[in-house]
Amino acid sequence: MPAESVIHDIGYQRYTGPRLGRAYATRSLFVHGLRAAFGLGRSAKAKIFPWTVAGLIGVIALIFAVAAAQGEEVSYQDLPQVASVLILVFLAVVAPELVSRDLRNKTLPLYFSRPIHRRDYALAKLASLTCAVWLILAGPLTLIFAAGAFGGGDVWTDVRGLLSGYAVAAFYAVIFSALALLIASIASRRAIAAGAIAAVFLVTLPVVGVLMEVGEGTVEQLAPLGSPVMLPEGIRTWVFHTGELEIGGFGPLYGAVGVLLPLACALLLLLRYRKVSL
Amino acid sequence: MRVAINSEVMRPAGIIATRSLTKVYPGKPGVTALADLTLDVEPGVIGLVGANGAGKSTMIKILLGLLGPTSGTVQVLGLDPMTSGDEVRSRVGYMPEHDCLPPDMIAAEFVTHMGRMSGLPRTIARERASEALRHVGLYEERYRQIGGYSTGMKQRVKLAQALVHDPDLLLLDEPTNGLDPAGREAMLALIHRIGDEFGISVVVCSHLLGEVERICDSLVALDAGRLLRADRIESMTTGLDVLAIEVGEGTDDLAKALGDLGLGVRREGRAVLVSLSDEDTYDVVLRTVAELDLPLHRLDQRRHRVAELFATKEAVNAG
Structure with missing residues (x-):
């Protein structure tokens, strides 16, 4: 090294490398959203809620694993339902984090003045939230499986149980995320968005509960359709013939609603972002 | 020793060209934001001046391909923003007039993210974000949360995110808004440097003519959507003091x-x-x-x- 070191102002450097365009930007936004859902790349404060929820679902999973080790009959598919209130808390925090922030901070013009399109933005955010909700269930499900693997027993039964648990987690993730993100995309204030999400998910639940208790036949069998919290359980009952809901012969109807509701939410979300002013 | 290569890179001859560009917002009666605008803008620092409501923001949205003209044509960097919007937007940097930054994000993270949104690969986005923040004078403070920045620093972050992907054209909407006199001077000096040293063409929108005339190579003046005058600044100030x-x-x-x-x-x-x-x-x-x-x-x-x-x-x- 020379005795005297010199700082060179290297000036402005042009960029001549690749510009990866729209699909890459959309993928990057998806990953960014998924990380943001768990507070990664954010302050410690942003990590508190998601990781508390993840921790609590993990505790539930551990209880499942211990019960299974003691010979209790537990199903992987039960975990999402048991954890559904926690998932709602997660949604009420994360959905506004993903979309309301950008509305509130007016960051959208920075996105839409780039190669990314409005629909890319909306779908990337939806994918982030869906994936985050699925992961927060799939992680603990895998934990149960790992704990069970040491306890002996039939591995293939466990693998089948785990996969069906993943599937039920996906029902929850798709339905819950689509609805929650649509609600959050309308409210620019996070607190209002969180409240609206809780309200929409929970407001019909008591009515549905009462109808299921006192109703008979068709009324009892159709009542769960009225609550987004119950809908995934209805689909589970139709697909896997497990669970405690009485849905009679209406299984295909649950399946159809399970597809159409998230689809309608996604379409409304796209419409919302087509109209959003810059 | 490394040398800046800005002068060696070929820049497109015409930055912006419009022919009878007209934009009427629908409604009864429709609002004419731009009327029969025909322009040819050479590279350099261009001042787009006019009172509020003169059509500057409409012009920027059309240049970015976010709004379609009612009639007439527009070309940015030789491309039609309506049909080649993605390509135009990947080569243009835009700094909005209003606040647009997430206060809870770290400046370096945010500018990196915006670089990736413009199509820069991950590691390059990170490097160029640091560079862009250095060029706007925020290198030391780049790992702080944006919420803790002063207005002047926030304006610099806004400029950095527009600059991160090395655009051929920068569109700056009222870049000195909300700044104190010293901050205005610093921002204007920075814009001048970007046009002069970095070799990037800059369109500076402002309602303050006196402010932009000092740093611009040419001026475009709009009044109620009509072109008042567009010329190189020398030809406007040939008279001596x-x-x-x-x-x-x-x-x-x-x-x-x-x-x-x-x-x-x-x-x-x-x-x-x-x-x-x-x-x-x-x-x-x-x-x-x-x-x-x-x-x-x-x-x-x-x-x-x-x-x-x-x-x-x-x-x-x-x-």
Whole structure:
């Protein structure tokens, strides 16, 4: 090294490398959203809620694993339902984090003045939230499986149980995320968005509960359709013939609603972002 | 030793070209934001000036391909923003007028993210984000949360995110908004440097003509959606600065005496105007006034301001 070191102002450097365009930007936004859902790349404060929820679902999973080790009959598919209130808390925090922030901070013009399109933005955010909700269930499900693997027993039964648990987690993730993100995309204030999400998910639940208790036949069998919290359980009952809901012969109807509701939410979300002013 | 390569990179000849560009917002009656605008903008720093509502923001949205023109055509960097929007937007940087930053994000993270949104690979986005923040003077503070920044620093982050992907054209909407005088000066100097040293063409929107005229190569003036004037700044300020002299009496004698000395003399009301050709003009004027023993009331230097030229042009158009 020379005795005297010199700082060179290297000036402005042009960029001549690749510009990866729209699909890459959309993928990057998806990953960014998924990380943001768990507070990664954010302050410690942003990590508190998601990781508390993840921790609590993990505790539930551990209880499942211990019960299974003691010979209790537990199903992987039960975990999402048991954890559904926690998932709602997660949604009420994360959905506004993903979309309301950008509305509130007016960051959208920075996105839409780039190669990314409005629909890319909306779908990337939806994918982030869906994936985050699925992961927060799939992680603990895998934990149960790992704990069970040491306890002996039939591995293939466990693998089948785990996969069906993943599937039920996906029902929850798709339905819950689509609805929650649509609600959050309308409210620019996070607190209002969180409240609206809780309200929409929970407001019909008591009515549905009462109808299921006192109703008979068709009324009892159709009542769960009225609550987004119950809908995934209805689909589970139709697909896997497990669970405690009485849905009679209406299984295909649950399946159809399970597809159409998230689809309608996604379409409304796209419409919302087509109209959003810059 | 490394050298900046800005001068070696070929820039497209025409930055912006419009032909009879018209934008009418739907409604009853429709609002005409831009009317029959025909423009050819050369590379450099371009001031887009006009009062609020003159059509500047509409113009920017059309240039970005976010709004379609009602009629007429527009080309940005030789491309049609409506049909090649993605390509235009990957080569243009945009700094909005309003706040647009997430307060809870770290500046370096945010600018990196925006670089990736413009198509930069991950590691390159990170490097260029640091570089962009260095160029706007935030290198030391780049790992702080944006929420803790001053208004001036936030404006710099906004500029950095527009610059991160090395655009060929920057669109800056009222970049000095909300800044104190020192902050304005710093921002203007920075914009001038981007145009001059980095070799990036810059369109600076402003309602303050006096502010942008100092850093621009050319000016485009809009008024109520119509083109008032578009020209290179030299051709607008060819006249030299003048000295205005007012005396209590003997104005005619003074004008004659100064004329005899070979100074270009004009009369304007009670004042005598003399072209300020060199340093000596001051002394010559003062000596002449003293020799004629006239009571000097006023002596000041007037800069030939672009604003006056626009005003003249307007008056001519009106008349």
